[in-house]
Amino acid sequence: MITAPLLQLNNTSALEDYNIKKEHPTDCIIALAGNPNVGKSTVFNALTGMHQHTGNWPGKTVTNARGICSHHGKKYILVDIPGTYSLLSHSKEEEAARDFLCYGNIDAVIAVCDATCLERNLNLVLQILEITPKVVVCINLMDEAKKKKIDIDQEKLSTLLGVPVVTTSAKRKAGLTKLMDTVEQLLSSPPTRAYCVTYPQPIESAISSLATYFQEENKTTARRTAKQLLEQNEFPKEFSQIENLENTWNHEKELLNEQYQTKEAFQDVIVSSLVKQAEKIGKAVLHFGNEAYETRDRKIDRLLTGKLTGIPLMLLLFAGIFWLTITGANYPSQMLSQLFTFLEKLFYAGCVHIGLPTWVCEMLCSGIFRVVGWIVSVMLPPMAIFFPLFTLLEDLGYLPRIAFNMDKAFQSCKACGKQALTMCMGFGCNAAGVVGCRIIDSPRERLIAVLTNSFVPCNGRFPTLIALITIFFAGSSPYSSLWQALYLTLAVALGVLMTFLVSRFLSKTILRGHPSSFALELPPYRKPNIGKILIRSVFDRTLYVLGRALAVAAPAGLVLWLCANVQIGSQTILTYISQFLNPFAGWVGLDGVILTAFLLGLPANEIVVPIMLMAYLSKGSLEEASSLLQMKAVFLENGWTQITAICTMVFCLFHWPCSTTLLTIKKETKSSKWMIVSALLPALVGLILCFLIHSVSRLFY
Amino acid sequence: MNLEFPLSQLPVGQSATVCQLQTSGSMRRRLQDLGIIHGTKIECVLKSPAGDPVAYRIRGALIALRKSDSKTILMNP
Numbered sequence: 120m121i122t123a124p125l126l127q128l129n130n131t132s133a134l135e136d137y138n139i140k141k142e143h144p145t146d147c148i149i150a151l152a153g154n155p156n157v158g159k160s161t162v163f164n165a166l167t168g169m170h171q172h173t174g175n176w177p178g179k180t181v182t183n184a185r186g187i188c189s190h191h192g193k194k195y196i197l198v199d200i201p202g203t204y205s206l207l208s209h210s211k212e213e214e215a216a217r218d219f220l221c222y223g224n225i226d227a228v229i230a231v232c233d234a235t236c237l238e239r240n241l242n243l244v245l246q247i248l249e250i251t252p253k254v255v256v257c258i259n260l261m262d263e264a265k266k267k268k269i270d271i272d273q274e275k276l277s278t279l280l281g282v283p284v285v286t287t288s289a290k291r292k293a294g295l296t297k298l299m300d301t302v303e304q305l306l307s308s309p310p311t312r313a314y315c316v317t318y319p320q321p322i323e324s325a326i327s328s329l330a331t332y333f334q335e336e337n338k339t340t341a342r343r344t345a346k347q348l349l350e351q352n353e354f355p356k357e358f359s360q361i362e363n364l365e366n367t368w369n370h371e372k373e374l375l376n377e378q379y380q381t382k383e384a385f386q387d388v389i390v391s392s393l394v395k396q397a398e399k400i401g402k403a404v405l406h407f408g409n410e411a412y413e414t415r416d417r418k419i420d421r422l423l424t425g426k427l428t429g430i431p432l433m434l435l436l437f438a439g440i441f442w443l444t445i446t447g448a449n450y451p452s453q454m455l456s457q458l459f460t461f462l463e464k465l466f467y468a469g470c471v472h473i474g475l476p477t478w479v480c481e482m483l484c485s486g487i488f489r490v491v492g493w494i495v496s497v498m499l500p501p502m503a504i505f506f507p508l509f510t511l512l513e514d515l516g517y518l519p520r521i522a523f524n525m526d527k528a529f530q531s532c533k534a535c536g537k538q539a540l541t542m543c544m545g546f547g548c549n550a551a552g553v554v555g556c557r558i559i560d561s562p563r564e565r566l567i568a569v570l571t572n573s574f575v576p577c578n579g580r581f582p583t584l585i586a587l588i589t590i591f592f593a594g595s596s597p598y599s600s601l602w603q604a605l606y607l608t609l610a611v612a613l614g615v616l617m618t619f620l621v622s623r624f625l626s627k628t629i630l631r632g633h634p635s636s637f638a639l640e641l642p643p644y645r646k647p648n649i650g651k652i653l654i655r656s657v658f659d660r661t662l663y664v665l666g667r668a669l670a671v672a673a674p675a676g677l678v679l680w681l682c683a684n685v686q687i688g689s690q691t692i693l694t695y696i697s698q699f700l701n702p703f704a705g706w707v708g709l710d711g712v713i714l715t716a717f718l719l720g721l722p723a724n725e726i727v728v729p730i731m732l733m734a735y736l737s738k739g740s741l742e743e744a745s746s747l748l749q750m751k752a753v754f755l756e757n758g759w760t761q762i763t764a765i766c767t768m769v770f771c772l773f774h775w776p777c778s779t780t781l782l783t784i785k786k787e788t789k790s791s792k793w794m795i796v797s798a799l800l801p802a803l804v805g806l807i808l809c810f811l812i813h814s815v816s817r818l819f820y
Numbered sequence: 821m822n823l824e825f826p827l828s829q830l831p832v833g834q835s836a837t838v839c840q841l842q843t844s845g846s847m848r849r850r851l852q853d854l855g856i857i858h859g860t861k862i863e864c865v866l867k868s869p870a871g872d873p874v875a876y877r878i879r880g881a882l883i884a885l886r887k888s889d890s891k892t893i894l895m896n897p
């Protein structure tokens with residue numbers, strides 16, 4: 120008798136990610152598999168009530184998520200796996216997804232398909248059917264198919280495939296109860312006549328002769344194992360215990376080698392059998408009513424990716440978003456800071472009232488409370504506006520177009536155009552951007568994307584940039600907000616430019632190599648669900664930022680206050696540190712306080728400005744810095760010029776990533792070496808740029 | 821008769837059928853996964869601002885390919 124683990128080919132260490140334990144023996148594990156961008160996460164969210172991120176571009180989900188769906192009193196553990204075009208494995212992630220379907224202890228698979236592109240999706244469905252017959256085909260995006268007048272004969276498809284087929288429109292939550300009903304039925308009576316992919320005669324006979332060795336297993340598993348064995352170049356030693364198997368394998372392999380000269384030719388036959396059978400099934404069930412359905416999308420594309428219009432529109436779009444963010448954040452920011460100043464006084468009075476010693480009152484109010492207040496009032500409003508806007512672009516389907524527009528530039532840096540997508544993720548959070556780099560297949564290009572991700576400003580740094588621009592470059596003309604938006608666009612453009620230069624540098628030095636293949640799907644434009652975007656991004660972001668503010672800023676505020684107030688000898692600790700750094704900071708147009716702030720800001724970039732303010736306040740005459748105007752006074756009092764502001768902004772763009780990002784990089788690259796490189800690269804770039812700016816400016820003043 | 825030409829030369833708005841893939845290794849597999857095999861109809865739909873990559877309609881999906889890759893796909897009119 121052959122035990123199950125013995126049947127596992129390859130190393131399945133990639134499976135760790137997928138290690139799922141049932142809490143109860145009657146729980147069922149259901150995998151959601153399918154091509155990228157077909158709505159797996161949307162189905163998952165609708166069934167589990169969770170909030171996995173969805174987005175209108177392929178590769179949004181890169182880590183698997185699990186959630187619980189109760190249906191008729193039974194518990195189903197759903198697993199949302201990253202989208203994949205096939206199970207024939209290219210990248211580590213696809214291999215992990217396949218191994219999970221093969222060897223994970225799943226009870227059933229929901230194969231999610233895109234109704235508007237069914238034929239290609241069927242290709243994957245057939246591959247899943249080769250692994251297990253316990254499949255429910257879920258044809259999603261039916262609403263779009265209807266609009267495009269694509270008719271699908273659901274019953275015929277179910278008969279042909281031999282497994283149940285359900286149609287859904289997950290975004291509208293239509294068809295999902297039916298889906299779970301069907302899953303329930305499937306589990307109680309597994310399909311007996313699931314479609315069996317057939318191959319040309321020589322392969323078929325080889326498969327059946329090998330399959331005889333696994334008769335204890337069910338038919339599908341035996342066939343699957345036989346086929347996987349045939350795809351190996353060498354006989355796997357895990358199987359050597361099975362008597363005669365190796366001989367048969369050698370014999371069959373020889374026959375196949377005679378028939379198909381190369382491994383490539385063999386692979387071709389396998390793939391084209393699959394594709395052709397999917398095509399045949401597709402032809403039998405699909406009916407297209409309206410061929411010219413996508414003229415609208417093409418018109419938009421001609422503008423957004425046009426030769427003359429593509430890049431300018433992209434810049435304009437970003438500048439527009441920045442402008443909305445800056446102008447929109449201005450007023451709430453003022454309101455919040457007034458509110459916090461007021462609350463601080465109240466809080467202080469309260470502390471005094473309950474009889475706390477003065478220094479404790481000071482510490483709580485000027486330390487913890489103030490830093491939290493600064494973060495909420497300065498950082499929160501820009502984020503609460505920027506993210507819904509950016510998510511809007513994402514849901515519309517614009518992000519892949521950015522990658523499409525920019526790919527040529529990445530190509531000339533010998534990098535991958537999908538890096539543009541990971542950079543877009545980086546706007547939100549560099550750590551998320553780094554994980555997102557998994558969508559890049561080639562390890563070399565992926566590493567480049569990982570190492571350069573922090574060159575785009577994340578949400579912790581955006582507000583710092585905005586605040587500095589507002590303070591030092593606002594001007595008083597009625598168009599000042601337009602200028603601010605322009606400056607911010609320039610700052611981001613500088614980040615992008617440096618990404619290119621550094622990517623190129625890496626490709627020429629430590630990560631030498633050629634650009635690898637690139638295939639990027641451009642999804643149709645989709646109407647975003649504005650209400651949902653608002654709720655999700657404001658809530659996700661607001662709660663996230665507030666949480667982070669409390670978790671990092673409150674203790675940081677305490678430590679800072681202590682540093683700024685505890686005297687050793689005649690000076691505070693903060694003064695010691697900043698004086699120590701002063702000479703060095705002077706070379707690059709900064710001062711000791713700024714550099715200290717960036718160093719201490721390692722846990723979260725959000726606290727950099729508060730650290731600076733706290734340090735300046737402790738040694739200056741000014742008492743308050745709640746509004747931007749007061750902040751300006753504080754900065755000016757401490758010798759800031761516009762050059763200092765520029766250098767600080769440049770250094771804010773290019774220094775070390777925050778500690779979360781660094782740890783993520785270490786985890787993703789599995790190496791501390793690359794983590795260190797990823798910290799040194801931007802820091803060096805920042806220091807060099809600041810040094811240049813400072814030196815050049817000295818020539819003029 | 822030999823009318824074969826690489827996919828990269830297909831003008832926007834026109835379509836042709838695949839007759840041969842000249843790549844090997846991972847790109848060959850990628851292309852095959854997207855359904856590009858002998859006999860697949862491909863339409864050239866959209867050029868990016870720099871003229872490379874170009875988006876093609878392949879089995880209902882819009883897929884952007886780089887010239888260096890599309891050059892290796894031989895087409896029949």
Ligand SMILES: Nc1nc2c(ncn2[C@@H]2O[C@H](COP(=O)(O)OP(=O)(O)OP(=O)(O)O)[C@@H](O)[C@H]2O)c(=O)[nH]1
Pocket residue numbers: 153154155156157158159160161162172173174175176177178179180181201202203259260261262263287288289290291514645
């Ligand atoms: N019109 C319509 N849009 C849908 C439907 N289901 C999902 N979408 C949209 O399709 C896009 C992709 O959805 P996701 O759930 O992120 O897709 P996914 O399969 O998880 O994608 P990856 O994680 O990239 O593999 C999103 O913009 C969804 O809002 C549907 O039934 N109808």
Ligand SMILES: [Mg+2]
Pocket residue numbers: 159160161172173179180202
């Ligand atoms: Mg997803």
